[in-house]
Amino acid sequence: MERVFSGAQPTGNLHLGNYLGAIRNWVELQKKYECIFCVVDMHAITVWQDPKELRSNIRELAASMIASGIDPENQVLFNQSQVSAHAELAWIFNCVARIGWMNRMTQFKEKAGKHRENASLGLYAYPSLMAADILAYKATHVPVGEDQKQHLELARDIALKFNTDYGVEGFFPQPEPLILGPATRVMSLRDGSKKMSKSDASDMARINMTDDADTLAKKIRKAKTDPEPLPSEAAGLEGRPEAKNLITIYAALTNSTVADVLTEHGGTQFSGFKQALTDVVVENLAPITEEMARLNADPAYIDSVLAKGAERANVIAQPILKEVKEIVGFLNS
Ligand code: TYM
Helix, strand or coil: CCEEEEECCCCCCEEEEHHHHHHHHHHHCCCCEEEEECCCHHHHHHCCCCHHHHHHHHHHHHHHHHHHCCCCCCCCEEEEHHCHHHHHHHHHHCCCHHHHHCCCCHHHHHHHHHHHHHHCCCHHHHHHHHHHHHHHCCCEEEECCCCCCCHHHHHHHHHHHHHHCCCCCCCCCCCECCCCCCCCEEEEECCCCCEEEEEEECHHCCCCCCCCCCHHHHHHCCCCCCCCCCCCCCCHCCCCCCHHHHHHHHHCCCCCCHHHHHHHHCCCCCHHHHHHHHHHHHHHHHHHHHHHHHHCCCHHHHHHHHHHHHHHHHHHEEEHHHHHHHHHHCCCC
C-alpha cells in the first residue's frame, strides 16, 4: 500500500521555493498515488501567529494549493487542527523520541537562534508532530524540499523505535522522502548561500506566488549576480551560487536541465538572461495567481473543501490511532 503525505505551514508568503520544491511535485504525484495534503496550522503556532492572520493564511494556503493544481475532489486536502489524531499521536511520539535526537535538528537551531531558552516547547518538539502527521496515515512517501530531509529521517527513527519498543515490527512503515526535480533548494535572490524563505526580512529575497508581473520583473532585475557572463557548462557555476540559483529556477520552470539552459544561454550576459527568466516566471505564475485571487474571494468554498477533507482524513487516521492506543496499553472504549 503506497500513500503520499505532505504539508506546508500557513505562515504567509508562499514562495517559488515552496512551489518548485514541493507543491508542483505534489500535483504530479496525485496522478499516481493516493495523496493527503495538509495545511499544518499546528506547526505554524510553534512561533507566534496573530489569530486573525492565521485564519486567513490557512484559507490562502489551501487556495494556493488548489490553484497550483491539487485536486480536492480526488485527494484529501485539509488543515491539521481539524483532525485530532495528529495531536494525540504526537504526544505518544514525544514519549518515544529522545531529547538527544531533537537536539540535533538544524531547523530548531536556526529558528530558535540565540534565544534558545525562550523558544516554545512546541518548536522543539516540532519534528515529533511532523512524524505524527505522516504516520497517522501510515504514509509511505513524503515529497518535500531538501530542508525537510533531516525531519524525515527523524520520522523514520521514531517509526522504527515505536515498532521495536512495542514489539510490533512493520506496524509503522519507514516513510521515504521524495526530493524531486532540479529545484530542491531554491535560494534567496539576495544571497545565494541562504534558502528562499517565508521569514526572510527582505521581500526582495523571494518570489511570492502572489507577486504581480511588475513586481516579479523588478525582483529578478535586482537579483544579485556576478559580473561574468553565463558559463556554457555546469562546471562553470562552481563558486557562483547566485548564478546557479537563477539558472536552476529557469531549468525547473521550463522542464529542462541546467545543462540544456547553459547550452542555450551560455556566453550571454545576465541582463538578457534575467529578461528571459522574468518571462518564464510570469508565464508560469500568472495563471496560478489569477486562480488564487478567484478562490480567495470565496472563503465559504475553501472552508467546505477543508471540512470535507478533514472528514476523509479522519476516516483513515482513526482506525490507525485506535490500534496505536491498544498497542501502547491505553483503554479503548
Ligand atoms: P514549509 O511550510 O516550510 O515548506 C513547505 C514545503 O516547501 C519546501 N521548501 C522549499 N523547497 C525548495 N526550496 C526552498 N527554498 C524551500 N522552502 C521550503 C519545504 O521543504 C516543504 O516541502 N515542516 C514542514 C511542513 C510539514 C510537513 C509535515 C511536510 C509539517 N508536517 C509532514 C511533510 C510531511 C514545513 O515547515 O514546510
